[in-house]
Amino acid sequence: MLAPGLVTLRFHNPKVARETIAGQFVNVLPKAGAIDPMLRRPFSVYNTDGDEAEIIIQAHGRGTNILADTAEGEMLDVLGPLGNPWNYKSGDFKTAVLVIGGVGVASMLLLTRALVKEGLPVQSYYGARTKDLLALQDLTNLHVATDDGSEGFHGSVINMLRKDLEARKIEQPKLFVCGPTGMMRAAAVLAAEYGIPCEVSLETEMACGIGICQGCPVPTDDTTFQKTGKRFRLVCMDGPSFSAETITI
Amino acid sequence: MLAPGLVTLRFHNPKVARETIAGQFVNVLPKAGAIDPMLRRPFSVYNTDGDEAEIIIQAHGRGTNILADTAEGEMLDVLGPLGNPWNYKSGDFKTAVLVIGGVGVASMLLLTRALVKEGLPVQSYYGARTKDLLALQDLTNLHVATDDGSEGFHGSVINMLRKDLEARKIEQPKLFVCGPTGMMRAAAVLAAEYGIPCEVSLETEMACGIGICQGCPVPTDDTTFQKTGKRFRLVCMDGPSFSAETITI
Amino acid sequence: MNGVESNGQAKADMRVRLRGVEFKNPVLVASGTFGYGAEAKKYCDIEQLAGIVTKSVSWKPRPGNPPHRIIETASGMLNSIGLANVGVHTFVSEKLPYLAKFDTKIIANIAASSMEEYRDVLEHIEQHATPNLVGYEINISCPNVKDGGLSFGTNVERTEELTTLLRASTDRLLIIKLTPNVTSVAPFAQACERAGADAISLINTLVGMSIDIYTHEPRLNTVTGGLSGPAIKPIALAQVYQARKACGIPIIGIGGIVSAEDTVEFLIAGACMVQIGTANFVHPDAGIRVARGLAEFLQKQNISAVGDLVNSLRIRAELKAAGW
């Protein structure tokens, strides 16, 4: 167990394990053959290792509770890898700043690995309500914030990051953000303020995960709309990560 | 395992274990908290032992498959005991003849015990498609028939019984029948032919098992209808066992 | 009357009023899903329920339809009971007196095949009314008998006429139970209001079907039957919302409710009470589980009275402007 409430599922799936690039996700059936709950649930690919892959599940609803109870040896019906990778090859930064809230940590291990491979320095800013909820392994240059001050910075991860940006501690940063919507919005505002690139990985309800239901729109921002004529983009096909300035979170 | 395809579930339930009389049943939720499958499934109480009770499940549909997979230690949501006991105190017989088909065997252990306690001799006629499907333990004075002749009498259990009735081998018999509908119908016809009392334990779909849904009717026979004015009786409340001559199977 | 919990939080006021009648809480059990009380009593403390809506009663006893009467479906079930009931004479001589022993409200549900039969049954019950009989629910929406009132329930004029007729026969609560098997529930809700009904209840079951693929026969002996259970909850909720927009009289929400959370959805959509149907078959005490869960929800959310939830749907201004 990584942290209370988080469960890791490891499964054999050569396709997912070999083809996933950091930031992509899989769509997992809570219970094969069941018609309730019926829809797949999307999860970031947390780790890949040979022919095996891992996801981290925060159990809080009908589907995640069932998945978190998966017994050793049970079959898991997994569709993927889906979506686009983090845009870590954009070339417009010198330091990758991972901004992480809660289970958003699940998309950061592969990203860290990819960045390290690219030779790009990584700073990880990780916030949680309290110390016990942190899933700390695998993060590089970790800066921790907790709402209750039980570990690291006392306050929000965004405020911690703001101080470091203010102090110009980070060279040419680009933010890679995954966490609760409120945090992603705040990160986007902060990035805009400092004029630094920022990518956010979004969560929306998904029926299909592959672009056939049109169920996962995110509104574009007005400029993007005027440029592209597109009022919405699809999180599953066009995302899940977007350049923060192109969308309305 | 009793026989292939049959699973025994043993559960702690003082009420069911202490109060059940032979012939009563319990209504069991396939999966607590699930809304599909939604309805409980009825099962005969097979055995009771202190505060524990047992049911035998033949897994063949959505609910029974889930139940047959119940893991050791899981909670089972059981309502019961329900329905009426076998009418083994009717006093109109000297020999109890159990006529059993397939999983109908599940209601025979408690009946055998009760009859023995009453000091009444028991003869058990048990039919199955083939030898391997017989769940033989606990039956007294067993006469076996198999459709394929792999064990005992080669043919139907009803034909085997007919021969013994013809040969007047059985003193003042009463039939207690539980098995497939076709077998119960044949047993009823046989009993009528020989003018012997016959009780059949019926299976119908049930939503509630306690008399509030009216979902489990069995048509009465015409005489009974004329006498009682009742066109239907409820298997869960008025049964599950009925005097064969009062109903239309 | 409203207690204070040991933790200092005030208990929420669970009471609901329908015209003069005060109910303990908003949770009734639905017609046809709780018998006449006696059967479920063993499993459910009836006095914790706001009330019992009794199985539809007709002038003469009805044997009901031949088997099969029920079929499980995805998150629901089909039934074709066929209004099996004891008839109004046994109802008033046995069932009502039995139910009079309980500290809960009784609503007598009536089904009939003609205006006159509806009126006769109602008037017969009026003449033998017991103290806790607070009103009538008129079933004009049973989909699984040929003469079960659906000819009223799918015709606005007949709905209005029938309601007017029955209104003249009782001062007790008059509740019309509507069918979802119509293009729009709104005109029916309005017809009931015009004719003086105290409330409408909805939904009854939806017409559904199931086929045995090996015998090619319909699984229900009446070919089609009525669909109930969680599967239909979204439909029921939409119809309560549409009825709420269309009329001003109280609404009793029914359809697929299994939990306190489901109930809250119906209250927010505009119902002031709910009925628990199919869920009783799974847990005969479903009604009191729901009522208890609802009280806990109110307390946790710091809502002082259940009435505060009723019709509290928040639709954002831009959606309203767009006509939703």
Place this chain on the structure above:
Amino acid sequence: MNGVESNGQAKADMRVRLRGVEFKNPVLVASGTFGYGAEAKKYCDIEQLAGIVTKSVSWKPRPGNPPHRIIETASGMLNSIGLANVGVHTFVSEKLPYLAKFDTKIIANIAASSMEEYRDVLEHIEQHATPNLVGYEINISCPNVKDGGLSFGTNVERTEELTTLLRASTDRLLIIKLTPNVTSVAPFAQACERAGADAISLINTLVGMSIDIYTHEPRLNTVTGGLSGPAIKPIALAQVYQARKACGIPIIGIGGIVSAEDTVEFLIAGACMVQIGTANFVHPDAGIRVARGLAEFLQKQNISAVGDLVNSLRIRAELKAAGW
């Protein structure tokens, strides 16, 4: 053409004809649940499908509704996509040519807010028709846009008028997609037949709703949306059966189908083809799983042609006599 299996049993004939058009098997994928083919191609061998009914296309592109567009419900889901589509110009310039590469039939689904728009879209597609475009499905039943045709779909006269108009514009298959949100589907089926439609398809989604009990807001941005999935299968089946009794033209059954067994029920009830909708979201190859399962079923049951199942419901004489 019909092979013989190694075990000596003849393979069943899976072909279906709708007026001149022959389909490989009876299994189509439903509009709005398979995109325009490109997205699902990776997961589904499109050429094993009888055909693809494309996402509803309108004259101008439509962005669709704002989030949230989908909500899971008991054995089903609500959607409020809002007919998001690329518009007919992109449809004919990009989507149709792309789909022309596959050995499968294409049925273009059209949604519009006026008679003229329906006709214009259809005629525009006619002018740019590709070889495997075999017909049109006319969506007069979308419940989640204000001007999505439901005003046609709930009005028998307008349904007939529209069908007549479109019939004059094409010799390709003309299929009218009906809504279940009506009191009776029968007069709509008959109107389509009178006006010369080649077939009707049903059902589209049922109007449903879901509420966030903490914010008191509707979960879907359009307040109500369309319910689909296994939950609605019994309703869909009943409507297919009722339409079958009412009209003589072919019926394409839709609603909650996830398996070959479900499909067999629809065929027995009177449909000659089916469409797979929501199930595609769970398994993008649901259509070919169903088609394969159906072939196996036929073989096991020794049924030589899928057509033998169609409209093979057996209703016992006494029930027929009783008017069921």
